[in-house]
Amino acid sequence: MVLLTGNRRIRTAVFISGKGSNLKSLIKFSKTNKSPISVELIISSNSKAKGLNYATIYKIKKNVLNFKNNNLSEKKLLSILKIKNIKLICLAGFMKILSNNFIKKFKGKILNIHPSLLPKYKGLNTHERVLNNKEKYSGCTVHFVNSRLDSGKIILQKKVKISKNETKTSLAKKILAQEHKLYPKAILKVFNL
Numbered sequence: 443m444v445l446l447t448g449n450r451r452i453r454t455a456v457f458i459s460g461k462g463s464n465l466k467s468l469i470k471f472s473k474t475n476k477s478p479i480s481v482e483l484i485i486s487s488n489s490k491a492k493g494l495n496y497a498t499i500y501k502i503k504k505n506v507l508n509f510k511n512n513n514l515s516e517k518k519l520l521s522i523l524k525i526k527n528i529k530l531i532c533l534a535g536f537m538k539i540l541s542n543n544f545i546k547k548f549k550g551k552i553l554n555i556h557p558s559l560l561p562k563y564k565g566l567n568t569h570e571r572v573l574n575n576k577e578k579y580s581g582c583t584v585h586f587v588n589s590r591l592d593s594g595k596i597i598l599q600k601k602v603k604i605s606k607n608e609t610k611t612s613l614a615k616k617i618l619a620q621e622h623k624l625y626p627k628a629i630l631k632v633f634n635l
C-alpha cells in the first residue's frame with residue numbers, strides 16, 4: 443500500500459468498542475519518529491468504552507456511533523471520515539461488523555487485530571475455545587479486512603505458548619501484551635518500512 447506523500451503522515455482513524463489498550467499503543471507509536479501514521483480520530487461503537495478516555499488524554503477527536511441502525515451509523519461514519527480526510531482505518535477491539543459497502547469504500551485500507559492465530563479461531567470467545575481444544579499455542583494476527591469475518595490477507599502474526607495452568611484471563615493478558623507490539627510492526631510492514 444503506497445499512501446505516503448512527502449513527509450506527511452497517513453491520517454488514521456482507530457475504531458474501538460472497549461478498553462482501548464491497542465488504541466493507546468497505536469497512539470504512542472504514532473508519536474514516534476518512525477511512524478507513517480498519525481491518529482486523527484477515534485470512533486467508538488460504545489459510549490461507555492474506557493478507550494474513549496484516550497481521546498481526552500491525547501487530545502484526539504472522537505465520535506460515538508451506536509450502530510443500532512447499521513446503515514445510518516455507517517452513513518454518518520463515512521461522512522465523518524471524509525471530513526477528517528481519513529486514509530487508513532485500524533480496528534482495535536471494534537466489536538461491530540462493517541458492511542461490504544463500507545469495506546469497499548476503504549478497500550485495502552482497513553486493518554484489524556484478532557487474538558488468535560488466524561485462520562484458526564475466527565469470531566468471538568477465542569481464548570475459551572483455544573483452551574477447550576487443548577491447543578499448545580495461540581497468538582494474535584494483524585490482517586487486512588475484507589468482506590468475510592477475520593478472513594482478509596494476513597500481514598503479521600505472533601505465536602505464544604500456552605502454559606500448563608493457563609486460564610482465559612491469563613491467556614488474554616499474555617496475548618494482549620503481544621498485540622501492542624504486533625500492530626505497530628504490521629503497520630510498518632504495510633508501508634514497507
Ligand code: GAR
Nearest residue numbers: 460461462463464534535555556557
Ligand atoms: C484485543 O484482544 C483484540 O484483539 C480483540 O479485542 C481486544 C481489545 O482489547 N479483538 C477482537 O476480538 C476482534 N475480533 P483493547 O480494547 O484493550 O485493545
